[in-house]
Amino acid sequence: MQHRIVVLGAGYTGATAAGRIARRLHREDVAITLVNAEPDFVERVRMHQLATGQDLAPRPFGEMFRGTGVSLKQGKVTAVDVDRRTVTVAALDATGEAQDEELEYDTLVYALGSGWNDQGVPGTAEHAHEIASRPGALRLRERLAGLAAGESVVVVGGGLTGIEAATEIAEARPDLAVALAARGGLGDWLSEKGAGHLRTVVDRLGITVHEHTAVTAVEAGHITTADGTTVPAAVTVWTTGFAVHPIARATSLEVSGTGQIVVDRTMRSVSHPDVYAVGDAALAMGPGDKPLRMSCASGVPGAWQAADAIAARLTGDKVPTVSVRYFNQCISLGRKDGLIQYVTADDRAKAAALTGRLAALYKEIICKGAAWGVAHPTLLPVRRRRVVRQTAVVPEGSPVRTAA
Numbered sequence: 001m002q003h004r005i006v007v008l009g010a011g012y013t014g015a016t017a018a019g020r021i022a023r024r025l026h027r028e029d030v031a032i033t034l035v036n037a038e039p040d041f042v043e044r045v046r047m048h049q050l051a052t053g054q055d056l057a058p059r060p061f062g063e064m065f066r067g068t069g070v071s072l073k074q075g076k077v078t079a080v081d082v083d084r085r086t087v088t089v090a091a092l093d094a095t096g097e098a099q100d101e102e103l104e105y106d107t108l109v110y111a112l113g114s115g116w117n118d119q120g121v122p123g124t125a126e127h128a129h130e131i132a133s134r135p136g137a138l139r140l141r142e143r144l145a146g147l148a149a150g151e152s153v154v155v156v157g158g159g160l161t162g163i164e165a166a167t168e169i170a171e172a173r174p175d176l177a178v179a180l181a182a183r184g185g186l187g188d189w190l191s192e193k194g195a196g197h198l199r200t201v202v203d204r205l206g207i208t209v210h211e212h213t214a215v216t217a218v219e220a221g222h223i224t225t226a227d228g229t230t231v232p233a234a235v236t237v238w239t240t241g242f243a244v245h246p247i248a249r250a251t252s253l254e255v256s257g258t259g260q261i262v263v264d265r266t267m268r269s270v271s272h273p274d275v276y277a278v279g280d281a282a283l284a285m286g287p288g289d290k291p292l293r294m295s296c297a298s299g300v301p302g303a304w305q306a307a308d309a310i311a312a313r314l315t316g317d318k319v320p321t322v323s324v325r326y327f328n329q330c331i332s333l334g335r336k337d338g339l340i341q342y343v344t345a346d347d348r349a350k351a352a353a354l355t356g357r358l359a360a361l362y363k364e365i366i367c368k369g370a371a372w373g374v375a376h377p378t379l380l381p382v383r384r385r386r387v388v389r390q391t392a393v394v395p396e397g398s399p400v401r402t403a404a
Contacts, residue, residue, distance in 0.1 A: 014111030158182025
């Protein structure tokens with residue numbers, strides 16, 4: 001029998017894991033099913049570009065995984081039963097209607113990722129826009145296109161997503177009054193050079209910055225801050241962080257307070273050894289025993305680690321472990337400017353930073369490279385290995401196996 005591997009979610013991490021597993025294992029030995037709600041790959045790191053009217057190149061999974069042995073199941077994951085080893089998917093039938101379908105697995109890779117987090121602030125769900133998803137970015141795109149000159153846009157959140165959104169909107173629509181509301185100081189985690197360049201760009205683009213500002217309510221036409229100040233906002237864009245998909249919390253998997261699946265160094269669940277979690281869905285520890293932040297920078301190496309660990313355990317090889325570390329933070333400041341903040345292994349800013357047009361080019365190369373890497377997860381061709389069958393349940397490190 002083929003070993004059934006089901007991968008949930010085809011973002012950067014899920015798609016990478018599925019493709020990498022397929023390239024490491026013999027096609028006759030495994031059945032790899034990739035479950036995703038959409039039929040093509042979404043470059044999530046470009047959603048601020050999509051929102052401002054830029055068109056992104058289509059990347060259909062049918063072309064991306066042609067000839068690899070990965071089978072795409074288009075549908076929405078509605079339930080996971082890790083005790084029965086089943087996944088329930090509302091899959092599209094031939095007529096386009098969603099029908100519940102149950103998939104059985106031997107190994108599960110959970111990569112459902114995260115969405116926007118409204119932080120429970122009143123009015124946010126009803127009145128704010130998000131760019132954590134393609135549908136959200138397209139809704140914002142339509143709303144921005146309908147704004148008249150002089151109308152106001154407030155981006156709430158002073159992190160990477162908020163900065164990229166505010167600068168992209170201000171550059172694309174210089175006729176709008178763009179503001180950024182940050183709970184802390186603008187770029188206060190950056191180096192002196194990085195923060196200085198950020199302020200220069202923000203000033204040049206005419207963005208009003210409300211620093212040390214907590215937003216306590218969002219309404220149609222304005223936001224309200226903790227001190228009672230009302231800030232006009234024909235459009236509010238909410239970028240204050242991400243919340244993981246809630247399905248994991250509804251299972252018997254061990255999860256953190258944030259709902260992330262707790263994993264070991266190989267991205268394997270600490271409570272269910274047949275489950276791996278990658279990307280934003282996983283609580284993985286990095287350098288300095290600090291949790292890795294939700295990002296493509298940590299998610300993709302984690303997907304490589306999970307795929308290689310699964311392949312090694314199925315083929316009887318030694319399981320590799322590679323420490324995930326950070327090198328830089330890449331920030332778009334519109335299409336013509338950027339900021340590359342170099343960081344320590346545990347993500348603290350160094351003094352060095354790359355700025356300006358060269359930084360914008362660097363960021364563009366990184367974005368293109370990330371998308372290319374999903375379709376080429378092993379970089380170079382590798383030899384597919386045969387799966388071996390475990391004949392007894394024994395402690396890890398001393399399995400008794402026979403050839404499949």
